[in-house]
Amino acid sequence: MGNTLLIAKKEMGSLLHEKTLVLAIIIQLLIASFSSLLVIGLASFFDPGALSRYDMEKANVGIVGGGELIQFIEKSNVKPVYYSELKHALDDFNNNRIDAVLVAPPADAGGNEIIELTLYLPKSDIKGTLVTLQLKKPLEEYEDFVRSLRAPRIRFEPVRLYVDGTPKKTSTYFEFIYGVLIPLLVFTPAFISGGLVIDMLTEEYERKTMDLLLVSPVSFSEILNGKMLTAVVIVPMQAFLWIALVSLNSIAVHNIGSILLLVSVTAVIIVLLGAIIAVKYKDRAISQYLYSLILIPLFLSVYLYANSPFNLVARLSADAAGTEELIFLGLYAALAVPIYIYAKRVQKQ
Amino acid sequence: MGILTISRWELRRTSLSFSRKTIAFSLLLIILTGFVSLYVSQNGFHINDGMYRVVVTDPALAAVLKTDYKFKVYIAQEEQANELYERGDFDIVVIGDKIRYHRSEKSSSALDALDKAVQKYDEARLLSYNDLNNTFPVWITVKNIEREQAFGPLSIQKLPEIEQASRATETAVPTETPIEVSVNDKSPAPSAREVTEAKGVLPGKEKTLATPSHFNPPVPFKSVVLSFIFIFPVFFIAQFFSASITQERVRRRGELLLASPVSPWQIVFGKLLPYLLLMLVLMGGITIYIGGNPWMLVILLPVALMFLSTAFLGAIISRSFKELTFILVFLSVTLSGYIFLPAMFTNIHVISIISPMTLVVRLLENEPVSIGEYIFSTLPFYLVSLLVLMFGIFIYREEDLFTQKTIKSKLLDSLQVFIERIPAPLFFLGMALIPLVYSAQLIFIVLMFNLPIRYGVVIFILLAAFMEELVKSVGIYTVFSRRMTGITTRNALKAGIYAGTGFFIGEKLILMAVIAGIANSVFGSVMGIGLLIFPFILHVTGTTVASLGMRYLGTGKYLASLMLATAVHSAYNLYLIRGVLFG
Structure with a gap:
C-alpha cells in the first residue's frame, strides 16, 4: 500500500x-x-425565440401580392415594402435596398388550393438568415390562420391547453x-x-x-x-x-x-x-x-x-x-x- | 534518392508494429462502432430523457406526452394533482386542460418543451390525414440569389474607408435551390410515434415539409456530419507519425540516421511521405464511398499536411509521452474547431470559407468552388504547415532531440537557428511568421462569433495586436536573451525598426493576395486594410516599444514589454474602428 x-x-x-x-x-x-x-x-437558427434577447435590426422585405398574409406581416418584426411587380422588387433587391422578396399568390385562405409562397433570399449572406428568422413567426401565424379555416373540414381538433401569463422562454x-x-x-x-x-x-x-x-x-x-x-x-x-x-x-x-x-x-x-x-x-x-x-x-x-x-x-x-x-x-x-x-x-x- | 529510402524504412517499421492480434482487435472495434452507429441512426439520440416530471389528470394527454421521452408522466386525480403542485416536486401539473407551473428556470423550460411536444404530436396527426391541401395549406419555395454582399455583421455601421469603395453591382442571376417539396399524393400516413422520431433530436434532418413551421435557415448539417468522417484517418495517422518520431527519440535510434550523410530535411520528408500518402489513400477511399467529388482530395491535402506538420513539431518539442499526448489533443481540438465550426455557416456567411472544410461541404452539396476561394482557404494551411515543418527541422539535431529541454527553450533554439542561418533575420522572421499570425487571427475570429459583436471586436483587436507584437518581437527576444548581440539602446532601436518593417511589408504582400475574400467584413478591415503610412509607423513603433522595453526592463520582463506594445497597437486599431464601436 x-x-x-x-x-x-x-x-x-x-x-x-x-x-x-x-x-x-x-x-x-x-x-x-x-x-x-x-x-x-x-439552436438559435432552428428556434428564433432563442435569439429574441438580441435586438435585431428590422429586415426590409419586399412584398409582391399578399392578400390576407399582409396583416400578419404588419404585426411582425419585418419592415414590409410593397411592390406591384416582381421585377421592381428584384431590382431593389439587387441594389441592396431590400433584403428579401416574398411573393404571395392571390389565393383565398378559405379556398381549397395550397398557397405557394416564393421567397427570394440573398445567397450566402447573413441577411438571408436574419430574414428567415424574422419571417418565421408571421408566416407560422398565417399558416395557423389558414389551417384553422380548413382543418375543421376534415374534423381535426388540435390538442388545446391553457396557461396563465406564459413566460415564453425557450427550453x-x-x-x-x-x-x-x-x-x-x-x-x-x-x-x-x-x-x-x-x-x-x-x-x-x-x-x-x-x-x-x-x-x-x-x-x-x-x-x-x-x-x-x-x-x-x-x-x-x-x-x-x-x-x-x-x-x-x-x-x-x-x-x-x-x-x-x-x-x-x-x-x-x-x-x-x-x-x-x-x-x-x-x-x-x-x-x-x-x-x-x-x-x-x-x-x-x-x-x-x-x-x-x-x-x-x-x-x-x-x-x-x-x-x-x-x-x-x-x-x-x-x-x-x-x-x-x-x-x-x-x-x- | 535519400527521401525514398527513408520512406521505405519507415513504412516497413510501422507495418511491423501491427501484429495480427492488433489488427483483429481493431477490426472488432470498428465493427462494434458500426453496430452502435447503426443503432443510433435507427433509434436516435436520447438527450434529456426523463428531464421533466409532469402530472396530468387526463390519461389522453398522458399518452400524448409519452411520445416525448423528455417527460416522466404521472396520472393523478384532481385534488391529488393540486397537492402535488403545492409540494413543488413536479415541474408542470396539468389539471384538465389548465397548466400550472412554477417560476423556476426548469419549470418554464418544461413548459416550452411541452408546447413543442404537443405541436409535434398535432403535426403528426395532421400528416396522417394524407390531405395536404387542408392540413398543410401554406408552402414556401426559397430561391437564393447571388448579389453583391453588403456588410456582414448585424447592426454595424460601415467603415468610412471601405464605404468609399464603390462596388459595381452585378446583375443577379437567380439560382434556384428550392426546399424539397413533397408530392401531394402517395405519402403514406405515418403514426404519431414515427413522426416524432423521424424529426428526432438532431436538427436539420432532411426537410420534406416546406411549410412555415419547417422553414429554417440553410444549415448544411448533414453534409458537415458527413465531412467529419474525413477527420478520422487524418487524426489516427498523424498520431502514428508523431509516435514514430518520439519512439526514435526515446530509443535513441535516430542518432544513427543523423550521423549518416542524409540531411535532416530529407529524413523528415522521407518519414512524412508514407503517412501523407496513406492519408490520401484513405481519404480517397472515403470520397469514393460517400460518392464525393475527386476535387475534395485537393482541398483536404493542406488539412492533412497541417495535421502532420503540427504532429511532427509536437513530437520534437515534447519531453514525455504524456506531454506529447496533450499537445496533440490540444492541436487536434483547435484544428478541428477551426475546420468545422465555419463549415456550419456555409450558406450563411461568406466568412465561412476561411475553412477548407466549407469547400468540401459545398462540393458535397453540389455547389461550385472557385480557384480564388480555394487559394483563400487553403493558402494559410500550406504556409503554416511548411513553416512548422521548417522550424521543426531546424531543431532536428542531436542536442534537441535527445535532451530534456523545456518546450520554450526548444522553440527558442529553432528561432536561434533561423537567426543564425538567414541574412537580415529579424526582417525576414517577422515576415515568415505572418501565416501563423494570420491563422491564429482567423481562429480568434471563429471564437469571437461566440460573443456579442461589440465585445467580440474589442477582444479580437486586443488578441490580434498581441499576436502581431509577439511575432515581431520574439526574434528580438531571442537575440537579446541568447546574448547574440550586445543589449544596447542602439541595437534595440535598430532591431525594432527591422522587425517592424519586415512584418509590415510581408503583411501587405500577403494580405493583398488573400484579404479580398473577406475584405467586406469588419474583421477584415482590422486585419490590415487602410492607408499605408500609418500602419507602417504603427508596426515599427510597436516593435520598438517592445524592443526598448526589453532593453531597459531586461529580457526577464519580456511579457511586460509585449503588453506595452500590444496596448499601443490596439489603441491605434480601436481608434480606426471607433465608428463601429460608438457610432
Whole structure:
C-alpha cells in the first residue's frame, strides 16, 4: 500500500511539473466553448425565440401580392415594402435596398388550393438568415390562420391547453446546459485519464525503466495501482472544478456528491481499460490507437439509452433524479469489479 | 534518392508494429462502432430523457406526452394533482386542460418543451390525414440569389474607408435551390410515434415539409456530419507519425540516421511521405464511398499536411509521452474547431470559407468552388504547415532531440537557428511568421462569433495586436536573451525598426493576395486594410516599444514589454474602428 502511494505521488509530481494538467484544462475549456458555440448557434437558427434577447435590426422585405398574409406581416418584426411587380422588387433587391422578396399568390385562405409562397433570399449572406428568422413567426401565424379555416373540414381538433401569463422562454439553453454541457465537462477528464495511464505505463516499457522499477522492492501490481490511482484521483478533482465554475455562472448544480461518485466510477472503468491495453501491447502508438478506437463507440453511445452515464449526470444535476438513478450508479460500480479482476489476470501473465 | 529510402524504412517499421492480434482487435472495434452507429441512426439520440416530471389528470394527454421521452408522466386525480403542485416536486401539473407551473428556470423550460411536444404530436396527426391541401395549406419555395454582399455583421455601421469603395453591382442571376417539396399524393400516413422520431433530436434532418413551421435557415448539417468522417484517418495517422518520431527519440535510434550523410530535411520528408500518402489513400477511399467529388482530395491535402506538420513539431518539442499526448489533443481540438465550426455557416456567411472544410461541404452539396476561394482557404494551411515543418527541422539535431529541454527553450533554439542561418533575420522572421499570425487571427475570429459583436471586436483587436507584437518581437527576444548581440539602446532601436518593417511589408504582400475574400467584413478591415503610412509607423513603433522595453526592463520582463506594445497597437486599431464601436 505504501509503495502504491509512493508511485502515485511520483506520477502526480511529474504531472504538475510538466504542466500537463494545465494543458488538459485548457483542452477541456476549448471543447466546452466549441460545443456551446455550435449548439447555441445552431439552436438559435432552428428556434428564433432563442435569439429574441438580441435586438435585431428590422429586415426590409419586399412584398409582391399578399392578400390576407399582409396583416400578419404588419404585426411582425419585418419592415414590409410593397411592390406591384416582381421585377421592381428584384431590382431593389439587387441594389441592396431590400433584403428579401416574398411573393404571395392571390389565393383565398378559405379556398381549397395550397398557397405557394416564393421567397427570394440573398445567397450566402447573413441577411438571408436574419430574414428567415424574422419571417418565421408571421408566416407560422398565417399558416395557423389558414389551417384553422380548413382543418375543421376534415374534423381535426388540435390538442388545446391553457396557461396563465406564459413566460415564453425557450427550453434550448436549459436542455443544453444540463443535458450536454455539464455531462461533457465532468466526463472529459475521465476520457483524458484513460489516455494518461497508457502514457504512464508505456513510457516505462519503452524507456526500459520498467525493468529497473521491478528489481526495486516495488511489485508490478503496486506500480500499476499507483499509476491508475493517480489517473483516477485527478478526475473528480477536475470535475469538481468544472462544477464550481458552472455554479459561478449562477447555474445550480444539484446532487454534486452523486455526480462526483458516478464520474469516479466511470474513471475507474476507463482507466482500467487503458491500463489493460497498455500492459497487453506495451507499445505507446498501438495502445493509444486502440484506446482511441474504443473511445469512438463509447462516445457514440453516451446518449444511446435513457440511463447512460451522461443522461444520469444530466438528471442528477438538474434535480430530476430519483432512486432509479442511484440503482444505475450502483450497477456501473459493479461493472468495474469484473474489469478489475480481468486486469489482475492480465498483469500476472 | 535519400527521401525514398527513408520512406521505405519507415513504412516497413510501422507495418511491423501491427501484429495480427492488433489488427483483429481493431477490426472488432470498428465493427462494434458500426453496430452502435447503426443503432443510433435507427433509434436516435436520447438527450434529456426523463428531464421533466409532469402530472396530468387526463390519461389522453398522458399518452400524448409519452411520445416525448423528455417527460416522466404521472396520472393523478384532481385534488391529488393540486397537492402535488403545492409540494413543488413536479415541474408542470396539468389539471384538465389548465397548466400550472412554477417560476423556476426548469419549470418554464418544461413548459416550452411541452408546447413543442404537443405541436409535434398535432403535426403528426395532421400528416396522417394524407390531405395536404387542408392540413398543410401554406408552402414556401426559397430561391437564393447571388448579389453583391453588403456588410456582414448585424447592426454595424460601415467603415468610412471601405464605404468609399464603390462596388459595381452585378446583375443577379437567380439560382434556384428550392426546399424539397413533397408530392401531394402517395405519402403514406405515418403514426404519431414515427413522426416524432423521424424529426428526432438532431436538427436539420432532411426537410420534406416546406411549410412555415419547417422553414429554417440553410444549415448544411448533414453534409458537415458527413465531412467529419474525413477527420478520422487524418487524426489516427498523424498520431502514428508523431509516435514514430518520439519512439526514435526515446530509443535513441535516430542518432544513427543523423550521423549518416542524409540531411535532416530529407529524413523528415522521407518519414512524412508514407503517412501523407496513406492519408490520401484513405481519404480517397472515403470520397469514393460517400460518392464525393475527386476535387475534395485537393482541398483536404493542406488539412492533412497541417495535421502532420503540427504532429511532427509536437513530437520534437515534447519531453514525455504524456506531454506529447496533450499537445496533440490540444492541436487536434483547435484544428478541428477551426475546420468545422465555419463549415456550419456555409450558406450563411461568406466568412465561412476561411475553412477548407466549407469547400468540401459545398462540393458535397453540389455547389461550385472557385480557384480564388480555394487559394483563400487553403493558402494559410500550406504556409503554416511548411513553416512548422521548417522550424521543426531546424531543431532536428542531436542536442534537441535527445535532451530534456523545456518546450520554450526548444522553440527558442529553432528561432536561434533561423537567426543564425538567414541574412537580415529579424526582417525576414517577422515576415515568415505572418501565416501563423494570420491563422491564429482567423481562429480568434471563429471564437469571437461566440460573443456579442461589440465585445467580440474589442477582444479580437486586443488578441490580434498581441499576436502581431509577439511575432515581431520574439526574434528580438531571442537575440537579446541568447546574448547574440550586445543589449544596447542602439541595437534595440535598430532591431525594432527591422522587425517592424519586415512584418509590415510581408503583411501587405500577403494580405493583398488573400484579404479580398473577406475584405467586406469588419474583421477584415482590422486585419490590415487602410492607408499605408500609418500602419507602417504603427508596426515599427510597436516593435520598438517592445524592443526598448526589453532593453531597459531586461529580457526577464519580456511579457511586460509585449503588453506595452500590444496596448499601443490596439489603441491605434480601436481608434480606426471607433465608428463601429460608438457610432
